[in-house]
Amino acid sequence: MQGPTFKEIGAFGYNRAEVDRGYTDQVLSVNLSNSEIVTKPVDERIRKVFVGGKGYDLWLLWNAVKPTTKWDDPENAVCIACGPMGGTTNYPGSGKSIVSTISPLTSAPIDSNVGGFFGPYLKFSGFDALEVTGKAEKEVVVVIDGVDEKVKIIECSGLPEDSYETSRILTEHFGDGKPREISVVSAGQGAKNTLIGCLNFTWFDSARKRVRYKQAGRGGIGTVFTNKNIKAIVARWDKVTLRSNRPADEKSLKEVGKAHSTEIVQLDPKQHEMAVLGTTHLVTIMDDYDLLPTNNFRYGRHPEAANLGQEVYRRLFDKGFDGCWVGCTVACAHGIKDFVPFTGPFKGQKVFVDGPEYETIAGCGSNLGIFDPFTVAEFNFYCDAYGIDTISFGTALAFVMECFEMGLINKEHTGGLDLSFGNRLSALEVLHQMGRGEGFGKIVGQGIRRMKKIFASEFGADAATMQDIGMEAKGLEFSEYITKESLAQQGGYGLALKGPQHDEAWLIFLDMVHGYMPTFEKKAEALHWFPMFRTWFSLCGLCKLPWNDIVPEDNKDTEEPAKVMQHVEWYAKYFSAVTGRETTPEGLITMSETVYNFQRIFNLKMGFGDRANDDIPYRAVGPVTEDEYESRRERYDKQLVEEHEVDIAGKSTAEKLAILRKHREKRYEILKDSVYARRGWTKDGIPTLKTVKRLGIDFPDVLELLESKGVRE
Amino acid sequence: MIKVKDRKIPWREGMTVADVLSEIGDPYPYAVVRVNEKSVSRPDFERTTVPDGAEVYPIPMVAGG
Structure with a gap:
């Protein structure tokens, strides 16, 4: 069998920008239609407003696409960014890449947070973010070689169709005996043939001597990737240490990293x-x-x-x-x-x-x-x-x-x-x-x-x-949780910016099991704070699991256990230690709120982002069929009688089903009102002028868009 | 004896997870309790027995996901 062949069609030499306090302040831009490779500087305002990671992705994407852009138009961009803390070696969960594009499923921005070594290697190679636009004529591999300070576009043939073998072969080929220096992003034939394609991000597992994979799964990013005729993107970098990010306060970083790591090892x-x-x-x-x-x-x-x-x-x-x-x-x-x-x-x-x-x-x-x-x-x-x-x-x-x-x-x-x-x-x-x-x-x-x-x-x-x-x-x-008995999680899914993925809010236990949020106001407060804080991880190149999946032993006795405030305080210290930008737990929320509102407005730009687009199917709200109702009849009967004061005597299952539905659908609409008010949005779910000004995202094109939607206050 | 976090309490035949929580006097509404390597959820506390020598660890599980 003939092996793969590679033919270089574009190359770009560069002087690698050194990382300073978690940033390189450079973006790498690759246009596959004309093989143009350029770098773009990131200015101070953009850094402050968008922070990094998903924030940078959205900013790049916003500038790349028009309201009429479809997912398979050449101007749609696949953006991949790390974040200021991405690549830190002593703090758990600090190697994430965040990928964004206009989704073939939603026609709006999608984002996915994924492990593997690519994001850190991209940054250490000199780039806070990568944007790829255009479409190649033939399948290409884009190589970002931070060691040799070169970016190349290479036409390839003879590689397998699947992502599994492709990544292995490319790791071997470009690793040249040092596979640990390589991280590959690739999709596969299924991404090409469907709209639900994912991307695989690799790292080389030295102990097992094999390539390992994590997935940027949601929203068909892999489909956009293959539509651009990208076979793979390869990053090459060598040595990684605590100093690779050149943190502002190494001593503080060591302390906070040790505290969190040790706690996880113990608990x-x-x-x-x-x-x-x-x-x-x-x-x-x-x-x-x-x-x-x-x-x-x-x-x-x-x-x-x-x-x-x-x-x-x-x-x-x-x-x-x-x-x-x-x-x-x-x-x-x-x-x-x-x-x-x-x-x-x-x-x-x-x-x-x-x-x-x-x-x-x-x-x-x-x-x-x-x-x-x-x-x-x-x-x-x-x-x-x-x-x-x-x-x-x-x-x-x-x-x-x-x-x-x-x-x-x-x-x-x-x-x-x-x-x-x-x-x-x-x-x-x-x-x-x-x-x-x-x-x-x-x-x-x-x-x-x-x-x-x-x-x-x-x-x-x-x-x-x-x-x-x-x-x-x-x-x-939808991702994989039943939400019928948790109104808050119905909102967690329905009001999520990209669609029903639980990474914005997972409130089922708080709401349904513990009953901590009995009122609409409390649910709305949770649907403000949690999506904001959870968004923050994707701005910084982090995984959210260390925050709340392993918790301090005394966490249950704190005022708000679900927030795991001990860890939030550590994250504020971690951010300050790397970037030198002093912050607090409240400061982290404001960072996220800024990007979150920008993404909501981005949805609006693409023709969505208002109240009607926050609807969810009734299966997520309550029982659709009589079988479903009958399977939990005691529960539903009780709710009708006690919560909604319905006389159910003599009523058929179909009648009870219809009454329950009316009540539950009404509740969901009230929840929308409560959440929009808490987030500083109009009744139609659009950020108000006051909100965008407070957050510093009052860019001229944002104001123009809001004006066109009748938002003037 | 069984171990609950860092504390030891006497074991008795038929002792359930609910009994253990009552014994340690912790009224917190735990969602899950680990008994050795198994997770036991609150709906099963009353009917799940704890073996002698078990290590028991209550988990609030307010967060996650």
Whole structure:
């Protein structure tokens, strides 16, 4: 078999900007249409307002696109940025890259926070952020070589279609005997053939002597990447130390990093054992609380859930250090060694599966009615290899399976596949069809929003039913939590800027289990503070897990345990120590609030970003079917009688269902009002003039946009 | 004996997770309690027994996700 060939078509030599206090103040801009490679300076105001990471991505993207720009237009940019603290080696969770683009699913900005070494290597090579625009004529690899101070665009041929092997070959090729110096970003054939493509970010695991992968999963970023004809982006960097970021106060950084790292080492083994089990502990806990999505979010528990629980993965995960960046003590990126797929192009071969995490287990397991951990591992492996987001895949296929069981679609539409819940072989075949770009899999790969239209117009399926059960909002598929009994988390999903992903707010336990926020005002306050603070991690190149997944022993006795204020104070100290910009916990929130509001306005620029776009399907709010109601009848009857003062005597299930729906939908609208008011937005969900001025994002084009929407105060 | 965080308390036959929490006099509404390597959620506290020699660790679980 002929090996890959590489032909350089563009090159750019540069003098590497040294990192100072976490920043290089340079952006690398690559236009693939004309092979132009340039650097752009970052000025003081931009640094102050946007901080870094996702903030820089959004600023670059805002300037790259017009309101009419579609995801596959050449001017759409794929932006990747680290952040001022990204690349720190003594603070847990400090190696993240944040990726943004205009999403093929939502047609608005999407962002994804991912591990691996790319972001830090990009920065140490001289760039706070990378933007790639244009489209190459043939498949290319972009190489950012910080050691030799060169950026190259290389046409390539003969590389495998899948991301798994491509990354391995490129690491070997460009590493030239030093694979640890290489991080590769790539997608795969599934990203090309669907709209739910993800990106794989790598690091070389020296102990296991293999390339490892983490995914920037949400919103079809991998699809945009392949549409630009990018095969991969490679970063090369060599030595990494605590001084690589040239922190403003090294002593303070050492102290705060040691405090947090030590606490995790001491407490993680007692709490959730994330260094051993990752996030798999959540499966049985969610099941216990009726929160584990089962059969397309119909139900929240299943008798076989333990088959996908932590005790299974304790045995399956390969033992060893699994940090996706240097010095992380959470080290949750586990994997399964010598897994042998029983279907698809890797059938019968030993592979290493990077994962699964909770979301993949719930999305590709329980939500499909599948309770076999090996099938989940196979989904995980092929989604990564093909470059497909496991969450969108799982949620989209769960919708399809419910449509199939309801008779809205049938075998004539699925190409003969029986897509009943639990049918693992048919489900895997759909995934392989996505990889091959053929059959019914190609339709599923369009995502739920487009499927609803196709099923209605071409298959005659009932649009209203699909609207209720299709778990997407803003065009993005829901991540994997049941929200029916948590109004706050309904808002956490529905009001999230990019669509229903839990990284903005995860309030289920606070709201539903502990009952800490009984009023709309308290829910609104939580839906202000938590999305703001959670956003901050993506501005700085950080992972949020060390903040609140392992908590101090006395945290429960603090005034607001959910905020884990001890850690928030450490993060403020960490930020100050690296950047030299003194801040406080309140200062962190303001940083985020600035970027958060800017992103909301960016949604507005793209034709969204108002009240109507914060709607969610009724399946996320309450029981859609009579079966669902009957399965938890006691709960719903009680709510109707006690909370809504309804006389249910003599009422049919259908009547009770309708009354409950009316109340719940009304509650969600009141929640919107409360949250908009707390965030300083109009009744229509648009930031007011006063808000944008307070936050310093009153750029001329922002003011012009608000004016065009009638926002004058 | 069983160990609850850094404290030791006597074990008795049929002792449940709810009994352990009552024994240590901690009224906090924990969501999850770890018993050795297993997680036990609040709905199961009353019916889950704790073996002799177990290490028990209550987890509030107010955050996460």
